Amino acid sequence: MIGLMIRVAGQLGRYARLLPATAGMVLVLQVAAQADVLTINGGAKFTNYPMVTLGINAALHGGTVQAMRFSIDDSTWTDWEPVAASKRFKLTEPLSLSFYDVFLQFQQDGVAVPDPPYPAAIVYDDLIDTGFFGGQGVALLGGTGNDRGKGVVVQPDGKLLVVGTVEQAAGNTDIVLWRLTAQGEPDTSFGVQGSVVIDAGTADRAAGVALQGDGKILVLGTVGSATTAWEVRRYDSAGVLDTSFGTGGKYQEGASGANEAGNLLVQPDGRIVIIGTRDVAGAKKIQVIRLTATGVLDSAFNGNTGYYRPNLPGNSFGNGVALQADGKILLVGTYANPSGETDLFVQRLKTDGTLDNFNDGLNNFFMAGDAGNDEGLGIAVQPDGKIVVVGAYQWGAGDTDIWVLRLNENGTRDNDFNAPVGDYKDGDVYNDRAEALVIQPDGKIVVVGSFGYATDTDILVFRLNADGTTDNTIYNFYGFYTINSGDDAGRGVALQPDGNIVLVSTFTREEGDTDIHVHRIFGRKETLSVSTTGGGSVADDLGAFTWVDLSGEGDYLQGDSVALTAAPATGYVFTGWGGDCAGTSPVCTVTMDGAKNVTASFSLDRPAAPTGLSGVPGNGTAGISWTASQESGITGYKVYYGITSGNYATPDPVGTTPAHVISGLMNGVTYYIAVSVLKNGVEGPKSAEITVTPGINLSVTVVGTGGGTVSSAPGGISCLDGSGCSAVFNAAPVVLSATPSAGSIFAGWSGACSGTDGCTVTQYGPVAVTATFTKMPPVKLTAGTTSYYSTIAEAYAACIGGTSCTIETQATELAGNVTLANAIAVLFKGGYDATFSSSPGLTTLQGVVTVGRGSLTAQNVVIR
Numbered sequence: 001m002i003g004l005m006i007r008v009a010g011q012l013g014r015y016a017r018l019l020p021a022t023a024g025m026v027l028v029l030q031v032a033a034q035a036d037v038l039t040i041n042g043g044a045k046f047t048n049y050p051m052v053t054l055g056i057n058a059a060l061h062g063g064t065v066q067a068m069r070f071s072i073d074d075s076t077w078t079d080w081e082p083v084a085a086s087k088r089f090k091l092t093e094p095l096s097l098s099f100y101d102v103f104l105q106f107q108q109d110g111v112a113v114p115d116p117p118y119p120a121a122i123v124y125d126d127l128i129d130t131g132f133f134g135g136q137g138v139a140l141l142g143g144t145g146n147d148r149g150k151g152v153v154v155q156p157d158g159k160l161l162v163v164g165t166v167e168q169a170a171g172n173t174d175i176v177l178w179r180l181t182a183q184g185e186p187d188t189s190f191g192v193q194g195s196v197v198i199d200a201g202t203a204d205r206a207a208g209v210a211l212q213g214d215g216k217i218l219v220l221g222t223v224g225s226a227t228t229a230w231e232v233r234r235y236d237s238a239g240v241l242d243t244s245f246g247t248g249g250k251y252q253e254g255a256s257g258a259n260e261a262g263n264l265l266v267q268p269d270g271r272i273v274i275i276g277t278r279d280v281a282g283a284k285k286i287q288v289i290r291l292t293a294t295g296v297l298d299s300a301f302n303g304n305t306g307y308y309r310p311n312l313p314g315n316s317f318g319n320g321v322a323l324q325a326d327g328k329i330l331l332v333g334t335y336a337n338p339s340g341e342t343d344l345f346v347q348r349l350k351t352d353g354t355l356d357n358f359n360d361g362l363n364n365f366f367m368a369g370d371a372g373n374d375e376g377l378g379i380a381v382q383p384d385g386k387i388v389v390v391g392a393y394q395w396g397a398g399d400t401d402i403w404v405l406r407l408n409e410n411g412t413r414d415n416d417f418n419a420p421v422g423d424y425k426d427g428d429v430y431n432d433r434a435e436a437l438v439i440q441p442d443g444k445i446v447v448v449g450s451f452g453y454a455t456d457t458d459i460l461v462f463r464l465n466a467d468g469t470t471d472n473t474i475y476n477f478y479g480f481y482t483i484n485s486g487d488d489a490g491r492g493v494a495l496q497p498d499g500n501i502v503l504v505s506t507f508t509r510e511e512g513d514t515d516i517h518v519h520r521i522f523g524r525k526e527t528l529s530v531s532t533t534g535g536g537s538v539a540d541d542l543g544a545f546t547w548v549d550l551s552g553e554g555d556y557l558q559g560d561s562v563a564l565t566a567a568p569a570t571g572y573v574f575t576g577w578g579g580d581c582a583g584t585s586p587v588c589t590v591t592m593d594g595a596k597n598v599t600a601s602f603s604l605d606r607p608a609a610p611t612g613l614s615g616v617p618g619n620g621t622a623g624i625s626w627t628a629s630q631e632s633g634i635t636g637y638k639v640y641y642g643i644t645s646g647n648y649a650t651p652d653p654v655g656t657t658p659a660h661v662i663s664g665l666m667n668g669v670t671y672y673i674a675v676s677v678l679k680n681g682v683e684g685p686k687s688a689e690i691t692v693t694p695g696i697n698l699s700v701t702v703v704g705t706g707g708g709t710v711s712s713a714p715g716g717i718s719c720l721d722g723s724g725c726s727a728v729f730n731a732a733p734v735v736l737s738a739t740p741s742a743g744s745i746f747a748g749w750s751g752a753c754s755g756t757d758g759c760t761v762t763q764y765g766p767v768a769v770t771a772t773f774t775k776m777p778p779v780k781l782t783a784g785t786t787s788y789y790s791t792i793a794e795a796y797a798a799c800i801g802g803t804s805c806t807i808e809t810q811a812t813e814l815a816g817n818v819t820l821a822n823a824i825a826v827l828f829k830g831g832y833d834a835t836f837s838s839s840p841g842l843t844t845l846q847g848v849v850t851v852g853r854g855s856l857t858a859q860n861v862v863i864r
Contacts, residue, residue: 067107080107129500129520133184140507141178142166142515149504149516150206151263151436151492155215158182158496162504163209163219164516166197174199175206175221179239182496184520191239198233201225207261212270212293216242220264220274229254230261230276234295246295253289254278262318267327271298275318275331278309285309286318286333286345290353302353310347310365314338320379322387324409327351332379332389335367343369344376344391344403348411358411366411370394374403378436382443382466385409390447392433393425401427402434402449402460406468418468426462430454438493438501440523444471446501448490459488459505461521488517498559499523526592528562534602535569560592566600571682573605607631607677607684610658615692617728619764620667622692625659626675633680641673645689648674667695667730667764696734697766699726706744706773711737721773732762738771743834745788747772778810780836792818792828792845799824808832809861811841817848824854831860 067080083106105112133139141147145167153161160180167173175198179190186194198204200223207230208220215237223231230253234245241249253259257279264274270293278287289307290298302308310316315336322330328348335345346366348356359366368374372394379389386406393403405423406414415422426432430452437447443466451460463471486508494502500523507517530538541563566574566586574586578599581588590596612627624639639660640648654660654675665671670693674686700710700719707721713735716727721741736759738746746756750770753759761767777788781795783805789795792807793816799805804825811831820826830843844862 065106065108066110069105069107071105077105129522131183132520133180133518138517138519139180139184140509140515140517141176142513143168144511144513145169146514147516148206148506148514149491149518151209152494152502152504152518153209153211153217154494154496154502155211159187160184160494160502160518161209161211161217162516162518163206163221164491164504165204165206165221166516167513168199172202173204175204175219175223177209177217177219177235177239180518184518189238191235196235196239198223198231200231201228203228205261207276208263210264210266210272212266213268216245218264218266218272220261222259222261222276223252227256227258229259230274232261232264232272232274232291232295244294246291251291251295251297253287257282260317262333263320265321265323267323269293273321273323273329275321275333277317277333280309284315284317284336286312286316286331286335288318288321288329288331288349288353298353300352302349305353308349308353308355310345312345316345319375319377322379322381324348324381325385328356329353330379330381330387332376332391334375334377334391337369341369341371342373342375343367344374344389344405346376346379346387346389346407346411359407360410360412366407366413368405368413372398373400375433377434380437380439380445382406382439382445383441384443384466386414387411388437388439388445390434390437390449392431399427399429399452400431400433401425402432402447402451404434404437404445404447404464404468416467418464424464424468427451431457432460434460435490436492438495440495440499442466446493446495448493448503448505450489456508457487457489459490459503459507459517461490461493461501461503486512486514495523496520500559522559526560527595528590528592529595529597530564530600531598532600532602534575534604535572536574536600536602537567537569538564538598538600539567540564561589562592563587563589564598564600566602568602568605571605572602575601575603577601604682605679606682607634607679609685610637610675610677610687613673613675613687613690615673615690617692617694617697617765618661620663620665620694622662622665622671622673622694623659624662624673624675624690624692626687628656628658629677629679631677631679634677635680636678638676638678638683639673640675640686641671643669643671645672648672651676662692665694668728669693693728694764696729696732696761696764697726698729698734698761699766699768700724700736701768701770702773703770704744704747704772704774706747706775707741708744708746708771708773709739709741710769710771711739713737719771732764734761735759736761736769736771738773740773743776744773745776747774776834776836778812778814780808780832782806782808791816796820796826799826808836809843810834810836811839811843811860813844813846815846817850818845819850819852820854820856821852822854826854826856828856828858828861830858830862 065083068083069078069080071077143166147164147166149164151163159182162178164176165173166176177196178194179187181187188194202225205222207222210218217235218232220232222228231250233250234242236242243249259279260277262276264272266272272291275288278285287307287309290301292298297306299306312335316333318333320332328350330348333345334342336342348358350356355364358364374393375391376389377391381387386408388406391403392400394400403425406417408414413422418424432451434447434449437445439445445464447462449460450457465471488505488507490503490505492504496502500520502520505517506514508514532538568574576584577588579597580590581598607629610626615622615624634656636656637654638651639654640651641662642648670691672689672691674689676686677684700717701724702710702719702722710719711717716729717725719725740746748756749759751768752761753769759769777790779789779792779795781787781789781798783799783802792814795807796818800822806827809830831839831841833840839860842860842862846864849863
């Protein structure tokens, strides 16, 4: 068995009582005094570092209390902090003693009181949902008499229906139905201020509560005085008796004798199955009946009898009922065998109420027990169809233990349950019993009941895995609560949709009376795995003691909101979260709705890589510059270079000026260069890489309407028409030559050279030259030298000053008048091709040719 046991000596702390509302009576809230002493019973089974919660009531100590602090060894104390009603913290070491104290001190008027400190009271452990019932953690329902809890149901909206028995006066008990909100507060919209009282006699006792599909509520109990009967009543969702049900809102079974209702369920079709014990001529018999959805006996049940009774000699007692997925009905009870002992008894009925083949036909029932008084008290079906039964097992004539066993779907005993034992028994030398259970969707089994001590009994709650082995995921050790020193017992249990567990119990107060005890525990703990990379730590927000460097696993309650804070070590920075945290904010909040894995990454506090790196080649040098870092603490830069990418020689250390000239390089060799920043002695990442090639970095571009080539001496440059080229030369000079293509002429250099002669480059570093070629004009003038023009008139004007000239034209049509006004002999030859290499055609001149002086000789020319 696993879980947590807390025994609080002194008065019960911070619990509240809700009295049932009756005529002329309203709900009353009573708060008991705060306990002063706590012990946690741990023992060797305690394997974790638990979270615990202290309930604190500083007002009991009088005066003005300014602060509080805690210790778990009475020597190492937390810092003083503001007083609060509760304090949650994590123990920093496993429990190693049988009993372990947490000490509390208040600071009052600047003085620590009490001195010496006293052990503080834990009124709930970390499993109990302290947000339940307005932060009290537990609601006590009932009056000043002996009241007993019985059952609980969770509505679809999360509200809780709680049923129990309330002693209104000595010897006079009533059935009371309460409705609480999902957080355990009274739902004052229900009934009278949150409750409904059933008073049908002086010996009314609650047996169960169920919810119909339409939201109406069924309450089952035993009612009467000298004689008792089963009675089921139906209420609407507002707590008003539904008089359309049965007779005037109720159905009764058993008009004479001492009859005892057991429990009930609602089938999917709305029919109601009830089990209990009938008084048949003075003998006690298990009986099952079924009602229609309207509260009338289903006469078709079990061959038109309306009821089923096992054919057993002697006495038998019906306690629980469950429904299989196929609609068959399972019943559990206690059978008093002819030997004078009692055994656990299970049977199954078909959907029509007739007896079904069960336990391989072996008497069509399952019975188990030892040579003592054993009981079958609760039954449920796991998702795989297997049947779980709980009760009490007596060791001969000795004490009784809690008993959980499982049957296969056919009713045979499942020996794989808690293998190789075949069942689950636990307890001590006193009387213990399991009274109710609920199956989680994952097949795990939650059981409630009572655990005995020498002088009292206490509330028991534990959980088994689906295979019957103990579940260590929510309770750290023994699996039961012991609160106060009276007789307490768990009676009912239900699951909320979020997996949390609601318990209804009977609780003995210090005043001597008993109340109905309702509280909620977290259904599971989830594991948070945190790892760090680099220099830093992670801490959660739930530890009052120093708890850092969280690396490994920590258990948290299901639904916990855990704020993790990443703290870098000196010289490091936090770089971001991974896993179930994301982003770079140092705080990440994780909701523990499942197992979580978080990684916190830290790195050295490195400066960012430089940007804007550029370089200029020189004669065996490379001049580089970059954008200066704006971070504080910059102590310099490093310049890396090498002849292959990423493979650098020893870097050049540079001051804080963002520029540097690398010398001693080889011209014509490409160097790969990067720069890093030094910040407080820590080097950051390198910049993006650039390349620089020292020497004459000559680039030539060929442009223009014509075509041609440019070449170099020494070789390396060879640019064709309309293109560009480049080369790096180790030494000066470099001579460029331009050669026009046929039909083109070289128009001249631009950039580092000019004119139309050869281009000589002696400058190191980047050098750019442009060569322009144009198409040949249609008119060619030869007068000592050769030149080209667009019109004949332009060419004639250019030949003035000599005695003769030759004007040649392409075979095309030219326009314009020409006047020869100088004493020059002009030879006009037409019809040439584009390169003036042959004359295959004619030239047509649209204009007037006037010869005023000199002479004109024309060939292949037509003048119009």
